Amino acid sequence: MADIIQLLPDSVANQIAAGEVVQRPASAVKEMMENALDAGATSIKLIVKDAGKALIQVIDDGSGMSETDARMCFERHATSKIKKADDLFAIKTMGFRGEAMASIAAIAQVELKTCKRGEVLGTVIEIEGTEVKRQEAAQCPEGTSISIKNLFFNVPARRNFLKSNTVELRHITEEFQRIAIPNPHVSFSLTHNGQETIRLDKNNLRLRVAAILGGNSNEKLVPVEESTEIVKITGFVGKPEFAKKTRGDQYFFVNNRFIKSSYLNHAVQAAFEDFIPSGNFPAYFLLLEVDPSTIDINIHPTKTEIKFEDERAIYAIIRSSVRQALGKYHLTPTIDFEQESTFDLPYSYRDKDAVMPSIKVNPDFNPFDEARPKTPQPARQNSQKMNLGNWEQLYSTDFPDFSKQHSPEPETQQVISKEWESNHEPEQSAKLCHQLHKTYILTTIKSGLVVIHQQRAHERILFDRFSLALEKHKQCSQQVLFPVSLPMGAVEFGFITELLPELRDIGFDIEDFGQHTFVINGLPPGVKETEAREILEGAIEHYKANASELKLEKKENLCRAMAKKIAIKAGKKLNPEEMQVLVDELFGCSNPYSSPGGKPTIVTLSLDELEQKFNK
Template sequence: MIELLSSETIQKIAAGEVIERPGSIVKELVENSIDAKADSITVEIKDGGKSFIQIIDNGSGIHKDDLLMAFKRHATSKLKEFDDLYQIYSLGFRGEALASVAAAADVSIKTKTENETAGAFLNIHNGIFSDITPIAMNRGTVLTITNLFESIPVRKKFLRKDSTEANIITNMMYRFAFSNTNISFKYIKDNRVVFETVQGSLKENLRELFDSSLVDNMVEINIKNKNYRFFGLTSNNNYYRGNRGLQYLFINGRYVENKDIQRAVEDNYTSVIPNGKYPVFQLFLEISPSLIDVNIHPNKQKVKINIIDDILRDIKEEFAKQLKSGIEIPGIDIRKKAPEVKRLENIAADQEKEIIEKVYGKKDSLTKDSYNLFKPIHQINDKKIERILPLEENQELLIEDTKIISKPLVKKFHVEEKEIPYSSSQINFHQDETEDKRLEKPAFPKLDNCTIITVLYDTYILFKETGKENLYLLDQHAAHERILFEKFTENYKNNSISSQQLISPVILTMKEDEIRAFEENRSIFERLGYELDLFDDSHLILRAFPVVLGNIEGEKLLIEIFDSFGGSDKDIDSLRNKIIMKSCKAAVKAGDHLSALEIESLLKQLSAAEYPFTCPHGRPTLIQITKTDIEKIFSRIK
């Protein structure tokens, strides 16, 4: 027999779609407070939100005549008809939050509007509404939720432990706090204040919630388009994480998850940060509601964007230019505490020897180079390494003892920092685009007066700018990798990758789908530096491969291409990156002897690179050592 469900059962089923856990309640109610134009919000939870959640705000409040209606399903003040969805800027609009909370937990609410003389109090226990009574209070709303899922034990059984549920809420509160700079937030967990913010800038909030090192390593992003604005902060090459935990994307003030935008942003960090690491960002997309669809899921974290291809293209083209302005030379990290050694006064000779060996190691365990780390430049082996490109013919080179002077000069660049105000209520979608000020590269040590001090272990070039205190340590292998990487990338863009002809062409046995992929994408293989022809229905003939790879690597990569080739832009970019990464094997190695002329050429080419401070794998090419760093090592200062 088919029967209609009772209204109570319908309410509880519907509540399960909206309220999955305590964090769902916090999200819905804080968003309501933001929509109510509150500029002060306090959130308190106990036991991971299972036993107690309280939200206090000073927003517009709910009129007592609307209070009962506010707890009915699909009752909302934010839209009247379906088409209003495409003009809505509020975070909530479905009219499900309060009804779902009341169906899943016990609720008490105190609320007052600006024009009412007294507030109103309502209590809901086991779905039963009390009478509304007057109460003295200031403008705003206080919502208290207790006994979550007591009436839905099957849902309560699947909640995770208190600490896990609390962590979910804590992460959510951090998102709310730094993304709404016009609101003061206070977050209390188990009677302890976790954080308290004041109204300020995005950087100020991040500094309060996280740490100064994060803020100091953030780069401003600001991409403008007639249909949208994409802006915020993203980390430079010196700050990255082992996971995506500090990646935040907001669309019209709402936290969302969008894999396409996330991937587009991360692609800009290829070769800028180490492989397997992730950038940190807090990015905001302001866009006309008519160009997005947020009505996909009750939690509204999935959003469809009509012009996503335009946004991804702009991120690919403009993001890298702006990120470049924040790239910095890494410094040395003074974290390891120097060993404490007793003063050697009044200590017997055998005890002194024992202490020295304990701290510094036995003398015979030290390598020969340990006693002579600083090899004078005139003792550097002058053996030529042909893989480093020579200086241009018209370039003047002067070598005087240990000084190398190169002309033309490399200019010093300056990066200007600006604060980013964020206000979702001040969105202008049709403003005229102004030409952005041209972004300049970060300063590379000036080479017009550069002194090479020595080469350590035939790998690390130690040099300084004459007249300045800072020292620089350059990894010759990483530096040459960066040079080759950018040279190959430029050749790829210009369709000028050099190919090496094979003395004896190679016949490759291929499957039917691989033959078809080749025929459909022959031009791509040619652009990547391969010369391939169809031999018969099941064989290809390889006549040439990218010269930078060498024979063996060229053939191996070709097989990888056919194993993974799909023909999309993403696949093509992946193949290009594979070739570029493999091309780095042609770089000079650690231990290769470089002449003074080759060192000069290496520095000159690196200084002209787009990203001179990291190799293609994201490792640093250059480290700056300041006088302060050295004084800290020797414990002269703290």
């Protein structure tokens, strides 16, 4: 039997390795920017076209490479970071595996230009699918420029799995931010399709984080500092009142390397336990400095997983330092003594302004109106007597006569009698709506009683309305008097850019104003101008949560998110007209019996069930 095991060619082996190292354009961005930092760069420029599918170029002012090193960097497991196995436990650089350049060169067309500091001539190398097409000396700026063109050009199956440009650009932006945050001493810029979208100048950590988040985020940050023999912690956490429904702005860095750790994330969440409601997640940007010999980062090629020698101790230190920071800046819940009290008994109220005596005057008196009766109207007398009765009741020690005070007026008795005798006819009973605990709407039908959850009902109404607008691509928009400016972070900006056509369909007249800022000129009917920013940001948070948890289709996800944010909430008092409109619109929906999330909106209590309850 012939031997069947063969050694794979380097080109095939590199393509296999590339499957782990480079999953999408953002992976190549991460590897190239980390190499630039390892080269000591103080300025890094990232240029991409078509979300990295056509071009990824990283330009730095680092140390550069010699001609030999420039060629050697494309070989498998060729690295300047380690020389022996023990070096794996003393790593202070971002890269060390020696796989990235070889893997990228196997699946793309790569051009490398590099020049060492102080030298006149540099080196230019062009590689296509591991094959060197060109190598020569050339004049080029100090530092290194790497251009990656047509990623996955020779692996069409992988290229077909890439998402839309908007999604891929969002992933690139996330990797860009993960590298930029812990390196405030380095200036960064991101240019997409010839337009500079992010520019970060050299600054301190606080201003770097604020620049990443955008808007007035600087005032939302609380500094965290702790230094022990095990770990040194610096960074910031967001104030509890700015916690969100998603985990978007959560960053851990160990020795300036972004990592993912559900265990350490739980430490921060536990520190916020008494400050934020369940289901909300705080923002944090925490940099941990530890001895490299006490961690292991050689677990996965992406190097985002890490093992600690004493994980429990680090957990306790993080939790303690975050709680200390929250307490130090007086963020514990406090009682607002200036808030108006919910009740105010006259005999217990001391701090009232003096009431000056005044002459009682009848404002309705007209000396020229001879036909007008001289005595006050009966209604006014009744009102005064009723108020006096309530005042006496407050200080009375005897039990009040409820039969006199609470008996229905003749008109009320007549209405109730007529309603009962009419056997609850739909056209009459439908006009009776009552609110219970500012959450439920009670109304009658011919067969019994209906209880409606006002928030879920409104969510269903809005969901159907937005779905119809997206289907017809036509929705009215109410123009605002003054345009509303919405500065946002890069990631949120990407989300809204992706959803612009759908947002316009449901009533937002919104435009890109540049510099991660949108301008709103019109809003969906019912949305107030002062609520525009809150509603849009909240809808994006719900959208991200649904996208990660429920895997919903984009349009359905957006309709759910907008309905969830705009709908009237439980606890809002409604007048009879508002309740009636809500009930009428709910029963006009395609599925009035459940909310967009599948929860019941209506509970029916039939007359038979009521009779059974009373006949037990």
